[in-house]
Amino acid sequence: MSRLFRAGTHLLCVGLMGIHLAFFGWLAYHRGNLFNDPFALWEDVLRxxxxxxxxxxxxxxLYNEKKDFDKSLSYYLKAVECDPHYAEALNNIGLIYARRWETEKSIEYFQKSIDAVPREISYCNLGRAYMNLKQYPDALATFDRAIALDPSSALGYTLRGRPWYEREGLLSSAPELRSGVRALSRLL
Structure with missing residues (x-):
């Protein structure tokens, strides 16, 4: 009887291990599918x-890439609610407001992004917002700060030429635009 009991116990253990393997195999397959769909992956993380x-x-x-700016904005705002110093989210909120021509709101969020982490791209976006309001001195000062952060910034130099171009024409903007082209050629 002892031998029969051992054989039964052995079969039971093998059966349970088989069930475990099947279950965890299915679970791994299911989790692996999440990596194929970024929306499903991040929604699973949020769950x-x-x-x-x-x-x-x-x-x-992801919603921003799909041009669903309302959903994108709601997720960015939730991210900032959880981390008020999330510079990338603050900057992207500013971009959505700029796209909607809500320039004052975009300036507010670009400034918050800069306060969180001063980055060249946030200064460039803030300068663009000032340009939309035709606040050229503020735009120039902001582009100067972007260039100070990244002296090889082709974007900063090119954008710095725009206020000169809009105010005084092409000839006065030429030195700034040449600096932008030089910075860009160094990158290539």
């Missing part, structure tokens, strides 16, 4: 960690 700023930002970014 487990509902206040994870990176997941909220990533969903906002």
């Amino acid at each position: 487990v960690y509902p206040k994870q700023p990176r997941a909220l930002y990533s969903l906002g970014y």
Whole structure:
């Protein structure tokens, strides 16, 4: 009887291990499918960690890529709610408001992004917003700060030439535009 009991126990253990392998194999397959769909992946992260700023930002970014700016904005705002110093989310909120021609709001969020982490791109976006309001001295000062952060910034130099062009014409903007072309050629 002891031998029969051992054989039965052995079969039971093998059966349970088989069930475990099948279950965990199915689970691994299911989890692997999440990596094929970025929306599903980040939504799954949010299901487990509902206040994870990176997941909220990533969903906002994905909706932004699909041109669903309302959903994108809502996810960016949630990310900033969880992390008020999330510079990328703050900058992208500013871009959405700029796209909607809500320039004052865009300036507010670009400034918050700069306060969180001063980056060349945020200064360039802030300068563009000042350009939309025709506040050329503020735009020039902002582009100067962008260039100070990244002296090889082709974008900063090129944008710095725009206020001169809009105010005084092509000839006065030529030195700034040449600097932008030189900076760009160094990158290539």
